[in-house]
Amino acid sequence: MPKQKLRAIIAGLALLNLLTIIIFVIKPLITSKSVIGEETAAQVGSKDISRDAWMNELEKRYGEDVLEEMVDKEVVKQAAEKYKVKISDKELDRELKMMKTMYGTAGQNLNKSNDQLRQEIQSSLLLEKLLTKDVSVSETAMRDYYDNNKDIYRIPxxxxxxxxxxxxxxxxxxxxxxxxxxxxxxxxxxxxxxxxxxxxxxxxxxxxxxxxxxxxxxxxxxxxxxxxxxxxxxxxxxxxxxxxxxxxxxEGKQYEYEEVKDKIHRQIALEQIQAPVSGKIFWDEFDVEWFYGLKEEK
The missing domain is CATH 3.10.50.40 (Chitinase A; domain 3)
Incomplete structure (x- = not known):
């Protein structure tokens, strides 16, 4: 997985962490007998900042990005089912190890279990496979790519x-x-x-x-x-x-060509199509209705 894609995954995980925090805060408010807006989140002198104002500000700043992330994840899931695209456990194991060893210190900020990380990586790989499933790449091109980039497929x-x-x-x-x-x-x-x-x-x-x-x-x-x-x-x-x-x-490992052949195909294919690695390409196909007016034109 190229470094820029790994950075995107890490950014996505941080975004989903924010979603978890928001849900954690909102859930007790929904189940509480008190009315949102009547509770005070903070006090500055004699001025109260209500929970309602706080929640509105959170949604205004981060709500669109978080919802977009959730929509993309569901769209990718449905598209994978429709086109019968799957990710093997062996692929997930490899990508998880490469992610951890390549971005070692980032692991301390993810606060995710292995199962959660595997789910995020699986969604990313499914999207790559969906985008590149119809792109043809020659065996020679893939072999040359591997020979020239063997270090990419080595984990210490x-x-x-x-x-x-x-x-x-x-x-x-x-x-x-x-x-x-x-x-x-x-x-x-x-x-x-x-x-x-x-x-x-x-x-x-x-x-x-x-x-x-x-x-x-x-x-x-x-x-x-x-x-x-x-x-x-x-x-x-x-x-x-x-x-x-x-x-x-x-344990360290040098992956052989046959073990990463599919990965190389995706990497070359993504460079050929020069399209953003995003689930938005499937939004129209799966009838996404977007809450935020700014996205209606798309």
């Missing part, structure tokens, strides 16, 4: 880790003692880690590998020895000490 051995950084070994050893007593790694990272950026994420660093030049060799060495769901001994680094936790290990 990668480790999804969290860390807690301290200034002394004594502090790192204290962290380990608390972990042994059952204290959550995430909670300890928020409370004790000197790395403020990852501390806010519960210590989550995303996926690291030897391809990550900004990751210390000590981390890679420690991660290679760790078992999944286990933490490390105190590790000395250039900046002090650290304790690592291994969430997941992905």
């Amino acid at each position: 051995t990668a480790f999804h880790i969290s860390h807690i950084t301290t200034s002394t070994k004594k502090q790192a050893d204290q962290v380990i003692r608390e972990l042994e007593k059952g204290v959550s790694f995430e909670v300890l990272a928020m409370e004790k880690s000197l790395d403020e950026f990852t501390a806010n994420q519960g210590g989550d660093m995303g996926y690291i590998s030897q391809d990550n030049e900004q990751v210390s060799k000590e981390y890679i060495t420690a991660a290679e020895k760790l078992k999944v769901k286990k933490w490390s001994d105190a590790i000395q680094t250039e900046d002090g000490w650290a304790v690592l936790y291994l969430h997941e290990r992905i």
Whole structure:
């Protein structure tokens, strides 16, 4: 999956996260006996900001984009059923691994389970297949593309880790003692880690590998020895000490031509048709009725 498409997936996931937040907020309001608009979301001096005003502002800013994302997803699903386009588990596994290892640190911000990520990737791949199903690409062109871009189809051995950084070994050893007593790694990272950026994420660093030049060799060495769901001994680094936790290990692999042949076909075909990778092309076919007036012309 090209980098720009992976970025689009990540942006889409962030958008859907926003939708989840909106639903979480709206649901209790719908089931509440009180009337929306009579409740106060915030107070500034003597001025109240009502929940109704808040919800209206959220819809005005993000509602169209979120609804469009939902419409596209449903359109792609229906189009795939109509044209009998499917994605195999093997394809999903490959794309998920490539996404994680290529955009390692992005993983800490997705807050999605593997199942949720697979669903998002499946929708993206279905759309690509639908757009390119009638495009012819020669075997020679696909083979040449693979030979010239083998690195695209290689994933390094990668480790999804969290860390807690301290200034002394004594502090790192204290962290380990608390972990042994059952204290959550995430909670300890928020409370004790000197790395403020990852501390806010519960210590989550995303996926690291030897391809990550900004990751210390000590981390890679420690991660290679760790078992999944286990933490490390105190590790000395250039900046002090650290304790690592291994969430997941992905074994490196060079995919052979036959394994990624269909993917290459889609990549070349998309370049040939020069069309945006969007479900809007199917809107008319599946009778989409759009709530927002700005889209009526489409």
